[in-house]
Amino acid sequence: MTSSDLTHQLRSAVPSQAYKGLIDSVLPALINCISDIAKSLRTSHYVSQAGSANAFGDDQLNVDVLAENSIRDAISRCPFVVTASSEEDPVERHVQIQEEASTGNIPEENYTVAFDPLDGSSIIAPNWTVGTIIGVWQGKTALGQPPASKLVASVLGVYGPRTTVIVALRVPGSKPTCLELGIGENGVRDGEVEVIRSAVRLTESPYKTRYFAPANLRAAADDEKYMSLITHYIQNKYTLRYSGGLVPDVVHALVKGHGIYISPVTSTSKAKLRRLYELFPLALIVECAGGAAIDPADGTNILERPLGDLNETAGLICGTAEEVEFAKKILLD
Numbered sequence: 090m091t092s093s094d095l096t097h098q099l100r101s102a103v104p105s106q107a108y109k110g111l112i113d114s115v116l117p118a119l120i121n122c123i124s125d126i127a128k129s130l131r132t133s134h135y136v137s138q139a140g141s142a143n144a145f146g147d148d149q150l151n152v153d154v155l156a157e158n159s160i161r162d163a164i165s166r167c168p169f170v171v172t173a174s175s176e177e178d179p180v181e182r183h184v185q186i187q188e189e190a191s192t193g194n195i196p197e198e199n200y201t202v203a204f205d206p207l208d209g210s211s212i213i214a215p216n217w218t219v220g221t222i223i224g225v226w227q228g229k230t231a232l233g234q235p236p237a238s239k240l241v242a243s244v245l246g247v248y249g250p251r252t253t254v255i256v257a258l259r260v261p262g263s264k265p266t267c268l269e270l271g272i273g274e275n276g277v278r279d280g281e282v283e284v285i286r287s288a289v290r291l292t293e294s295p296y297k298t299r300y301f302a303p304a305n306l307r308a309a310a311d312d313e314k315y316m317s318l319i320t321h322y323i324q325n326k327y328t329l330r331y332s333g334g335l336v337p338d339v340v341h342a343l344v345k346g347h348g349i350y351i352s353p354v355t356s357t358s359k360a361k362l363r364r365l366y367e368l369f370p371l372a373l374i375v376e377c378a379g380g381a382a383i384d385p386a387d388g389t390n391i392l393e394r395p396l397g398d399l400n401e402t403a404g405l406i407c408g409t410a411e412e413v414e415f416a417k418k419i420l421l422d
């Protein structure tokens with residue numbers, strides 16, 4: 090498969106010329122970042138701490154810094170990205186376009202990129218699968234914008250034994266799309282990209298196997314509702330698939346066609362997922378695959394409420410729509 094096949098696939102998902110910059114420039118640049126980050130992970134044998142704690146108090150790892158720099162560098166070569174912020178540096182800043190990328194013309198499209206460069210720092214030392222989460226917003230900011238219409242694309246990088254990418258696209262006037270790609274060392278540049286599935290879909294019942302991924306399972310000890318939900322899965326012979334990496338845990342459901350991921354909010358377990366850097370892009374992907382993503386605090390769709398500040402956090406229930414509905418009933422009624 091050549092990179093032009095990928096472009097062709099993306100273009101046929103979004104035929105409108107109004108998103109040419111997104112399809113031909115922004116998405117290929119981000120997909121290339123995933124192959125670059127995968128490559129630097131392969132050669133980073135010591136995932137030592139870079140010495141600083143990031144804005145949320147997490148220890149920053151050297152590989153986080155590599156991933157952050159790779160994405161910052163790629164977007165600074167892409168004239169359509171005007172604003173960026175990340176979990177490592179949660180301040181929206183104007184992107185200074187590198188000189189050689191500047192055409193002198195002011196492009197008509199403009200996007201804001203918000204990303205979590207490397208999600209899963211706590212499981213990276215044992216070499217478990219980690220991921221990158223990127224959201225692309227139409228316009229000059231993600232703040233105060235309606236996520237359901239302004240978040241137009243998400244890119245998830247999955248770094249396991251293979252490197253795969255999930256891309257979701259939902260632009261006004263086109264059918265939502267979700268694709269799974271496999272990428273090689275050089276990414277789109279050398280055509281080392283393959284469309285594994287051109288339509289990632291959660292399936293409908295009856296399900297052959299039902300999967301559950303219960304984050305912060307310890308919280309069930311102090312929360313009767315979470316405990317009874319977990320008990321339901323056990324008694325009904327659901328299969329446990331949980332690694333503690335948000336990206337691989339959500340992607341598991343997308344690849345198997347069924348699954349429910351729960352990161353509850355209880356009196357002892359605080360909302361800890363970042364709405365902008367984690368929840369919004371994942372919610373778009375799950376919705377484009379035909380699933381649902383809700384906030385366990387009130388049952389509203391993750392993409393319903395605009396962002397008031399870049400540091401907002403929440404819990405998450407996502408996956409197969411009917412499973413999400415069931416979990417909501419148990420946790421909220």
Ligand SMILES: *[C@@H]1O[C@H](CO)[C@@H](O)[C@H](O)[C@H]1NC(C)=O
Nearest residue numbers: 143144145179180398399400
């Ligand atoms: C988000 O957190 C960072 C680091 O603590 C801080 O610099 C920034 O001002 C915060 N943003 C808002 C809107 O509170």
Ligand SMILES: *[C@@H]1O[C@H](CO)[C@@H](O)[C@H](O)[C@H]1NC(C)=O
Nearest residue numbers: 195196197198199227228229
């Ligand atoms: C930025 O994009 C918006 C559409 O999202 C458009 O209305 C606006 O004119 C663009 N502005 C510039 C300066 O390109």
Ligand SMILES: *[C@@H]1O[C@H](CO)[C@@H](O)[C@H](O)[C@H]1NC(C)=O
Nearest residue numbers: 131133134216248249250251
């Ligand atoms: C980590 O796992 C990948 C395959 O998943 C492998 O290529 C790499 O050598 C492993 N690294 C270490 C340090 O074990």
